[in-house]
Amino acid sequence: MPDMKSVAFLFMHLLVLFAKSLKSGGAKAVIAENLMLKQQLIVLSRARRKAPNLKTSDRFLFGALSLLVSPRRLSTVAIIIKPATLLKFHRALVKRTYRRLFSNKGHSRPGPKGPSRELITAIVELKQRNPRYGCPRIAYIISLTFGFEINQDIVRRILANHYKPKPGTTQGPSWLSLLGHSKDSLWSIDLFRCESITLKSYWVLVIMDQWSRRIIGFGIHQGPVDGIAAGRMFNQAISGSDPPRYLSSDNDPLFRFHRWRANLRILDVEEIKSVPYLPMSHPFVERVIGTIRREFLDHVPFWNSLDLERKLGEFKDYYNNHRTHSAHFGHSPAKFSQQANEAFVNINDYGWQQHCRGLFQTPIPA
Numbered sequence: 001m002p003d004m005k006s007v008a009f010l011f012m013h014l015l016v017l018f019a020k021s022l023k024s025g026g027a028k029a030v031i032a033e034n035l036m037l038k039q040q041l042i043v044l045s046r047a048r049r050k051a052p053n054l055k056t057s058d059r060f061l062f063g064a065l066s067l068l069v070s071p072r073r074l075s076t077v078a079i080i081i082k083p084a085t086l087l088k089f090h091r092a093l094v095k096r097t098y099r100r101l102f103s104n105k106g107h108s109r110p111g112p113k114g115p116s117r118e119l120i121t122a123i124v125e126l127k128q129r130n131p132r133y134g135c136p137r138i139a140y141i142i143s144l145t146f147g148f149e150i151n152q153d154i155v156r157r158i159l160a161n162h163y164k165p166k167p168g169t170t171q172g173p174s175w176l177s178l179l180g181h182s183k184d185s186l187w188s189i190d191l192f193r194c195e196s197i198t199l200k201s202y203w204v205l206v207i208m209d210q211w212s213r214r215i216i217g218f219g220i221h222q223g224p225v226d227g228i229a230a231g232r233m234f235n236q237a238i239s240g241s242d243p244p245r246y247l248s249s250d251n252d253p254l255f256r257f258h259r260w261r262a263n264l265r266i267l268d269v270e271e272i273k274s275v276p277y278l279p280m281s282h283p284f285v286e287r288v289i290g291t292i293r294r295e296f297l298d299h300v301p302f303w304n305s306l307d308l309e310r311k312l313g314e315f316k317d318y319y320n321n322h323r324t325h326s327a328h329f330g331h332s333p334a335k336f337s338q339q340a341n342e343a344f345v346n347i348n349d350y351g352w353q354q355h356c357r358g359l360f361q362t363p364i365p366a
Helices: 004-021 025-044 056-066 071-077 085-100 117-129 135-146 150-160 175-179 228-237 258-264 283-297 305-321 333-337
Strands: 186-195 203-209 217-222 246-251 270-273 349-354 360-365
Touching: 004 246, 025 056, 117 135, 117 150, 117 360, 135 360, 150 246, 186 283, 203 228, 203 283, 203 305, 217 228, 217 305, 228 258, 228 333, 258 270, 305 349
Parallel strands: 186 246, 246 270
Antiparallel strands: 186 203, 203 217, 349 360
């Protein structure tokens, strides 16, 4: 709290100052210098350690009186006042002026307006229906579905401000969801193993197109895999499709069996081996296998080979026709290979399409 005696004293002097300022301009400057010197003596008389003990009222009075003192006399009169004090007072006046200028309801703030309420609602609802979707994928879906060019950083800020996961819920699927032609002729092939709900192991052979990233099909086998089983799984995976000209595989001993090579010769397919002990030379199919595990098999149990084949077929349809891919600038493999531009969806009137029995949901026209 400021010293009441000093404030009253200065208030009386200010009244005298304004009363006499009407008569003489030179007397106004003299009285202002006198008041500034007296206020500095009051400040110096206070208990202090290093710097003068300035209060808010002192800063205001010094700033107001400095406007009345001549600039040539200011450096002589200001004993304890630093230039920073006057500069801070000036900056405070500037900030207050601009705050009052743009704080009225009739004025709008300058700069970008930000995303609309409809766009924020669509992004938040897309995240709520697909909790495992990241910001780049959501940005791709919004751009390709509604026609709004949006950056993943904007999506991240929107989700940080408006998206709140429900407490007590996990990122997995609900119980209802749980129960409930290529341009290039080069395909990639690899195997992975998964376990059923009865803890039986199944081998899955996955084939994908290198150019369009399209999944060609899956071959499933239970038990040890030899040359005959590998050939049967390959024929099962490519059933309904013309075989490629080239097939890329790694250096697994499985792909060295005589029956495996004989099957490729019959189909007139030339096998290309990746670089030994270098997984980066066979990256695309390895990434597809990781996507299948993280986004699907880790959340969907299966009973037997028929159940696994049916569910992998559903994921294949979602992956090829609806899932966004950063390598194709957000387009799905099917849309990228067709090079077709679809009409955008109205953000004020749209619905949701379920995939893999509700595990994934994408916006569609209502």
